[in-house]
Amino acid sequence: xxxxxxxxxxxxxxxxxxxxxxxxxxxxxxxxxxxxxxxxxxxxxxxxxxxxxxxxxxxxxxxxxxxxxxxxxxxxxxxxxxxxxxxxxxxxxxxxxxxxxxxxxxxxxxxxxxxxxxxxxxxxxxxxxxxxxxxxxxxxxxxxxxxxxxxxxxxxxxxxxxxxxxxxxxxxxxxxxxxxxxxxxxxxxxxxxxxxxxxxxxxxxxxxxxxxxxxxxxxxxxxxxxxxxxxxxxxxxxxxxxxxxxxxxxxxxxxxxxxxxxxxxxxxxxxxxxxxxxxxxx
Ligand SMILES: Cc1cc2nc3c(=O)[nH]c(=O)nc-3n(C[C@H](O)[C@H](O)[C@H](O)COP(=O)(O)OP(=O)(O)OC[C@H]3O[C@@H](n4cnc5c(N)ncnc54)[C@H](O)[C@@H]3O)c2cc1C
Ligand code: FES
Numbered sequence: 001x002x003x004x005x006x007x008x009x010x011x012x013x014x015x016x017x018x019x020x021x022x023x024x025x026x027x028x029x030x031x032x033x034x035x036x037x038x039x040x041x042x043x044x045x046x047x048x049x050x051x052x053x054x055x056x057x058x059x060x061x062x063x064x065x066x067x068x069x070x071x072x073x074x075x076x077x078x079x080x081x082x083x084x085x086x087x088x089x090x091x092x093x094x095x096x097x098x099x100x101x102x103x104x105x106x107x108x109x110x111x112x113x114x115x116x117x118x119x120x121x122x123x124x125x126x127x128x129x130x131x132x133x134x135x136x137x138x139x140x141x142x143x144x145x146x147x148x149x150x151x152x153x154x155x156x157x158x159x160x161x162x163x164x165x166x167x168x169x170x171x172x173x174x175x176x177x178x179x180x181x182x183x184x185x186x187x188x189x190x191x192x193x194x195x196x197x198x199x200x201x202x203x204x205x206x207x208x209x210x211x212x213x214x215x216x217x218x219x220x221x222x223x224x225x226x227x228x229x230x231x232x233x234x235x236x237x238x239x240x241x242x243x244x245x246x247x248x249x250x251x252x253x254x255x256x257x258x259x260x261x262x263x264x265x266x267x268x269x270x271x272x273x274x275x276x277x278x279x280x281x282x
């Protein structure tokens with residue numbers, strides 16, 4: 001590649017935030033909200049499952065947030081308030097304007113998974129980056145073998161998209177298993193950590209593809225359980241998080257070994273990650 005091509009500036013949508021209107025805001029849990037954003041001008045963007053945008057709250061700051069849904073030109077983001085910027089996004093009411101850059105990053109390998117069983121393993125707010133993939137897997141279920149969603153939260157009150165989980169279960173195109181770490185006696189579902197569900201899940205380990213997202217400790221134990229079931233490292237895919245600034249591979253803020261999560265991730269195969277680091281450091 002010529003040096004001039006390497007130095008080419010990223011497109012302006014990658015560098016300059018486009019104004020988006022908050023159309024809708026729905027509370028998911030005590031600290032997590034889903035926002036529907038509409039571009040103030042133009043047709044908006046078309047992110048693929050797994051990609052993220054940089055969401056900018058004017059005067060507060062900018063953070064990476066995965067796309068949890070699309071609706072025509074509208075963007076859906078599901079955000080947990082953990083600090084100044086994410087709390088300001090969660091507090092943005094309909095009518096507020098946020099800045100959007102992107103979309104950025106690698107995608108869930110849905111094309112590679114065609115014809116195979118797919119097992120989706122999500123923990124907590126980790127279901128948000130997987131939701132567009134689960135929707136595509138359900139919509140195009142004839143193109144896949146069995147599709148299984150294993151989802152865990154700390155408590156029943158921490159589970160995202162409860163209505164949609166119920167719809168997915170009722171329509172029966174996916175096997176849906178939900179578990180919580182702890183619950184009061186009136187909870188009728190499973191109690192236990194999500195990697196435990198992998199032991200009994202129905203998929204063909206010789207060919208299945210796994211998509212995993214959640215807290216790093218949950219991903220570590222999930223990978224171990226998937227490897228124990230016989231899944232090959234190259235068919236296990238994880239979405240990684242690192243603090244970000246530029247999101248276009250310039251600042252080095254999101255470095256993961258020799259890679260940059262904004263450019264080479266966030267979705268990596270475990271085969272690639274295992275080269276980069278020890279499992280315990282996932
Ligand atoms: C590719 C990508 C996709 C993401 N998608 C989502 C999403 O869909 N929904 C969502 O709620 N969050 C998502 N995040 C995490 C989100 O970006 C952070 O929660 C946010 O940057 C925190 O910023 P803050 O200013 O609110 O809090 P800060 O004050 O910066 O941080 C508050 C706490 O969160 C920790 N933290 C900050 N940034 C991160 C990070 N990137 N990963 C892990 N811990 C962090 C800090 O160490 C601190 O403990 C994603 C992150 C990445 C990299
Ligand atoms: S955020 Fe700047 S290089 Fe990734």
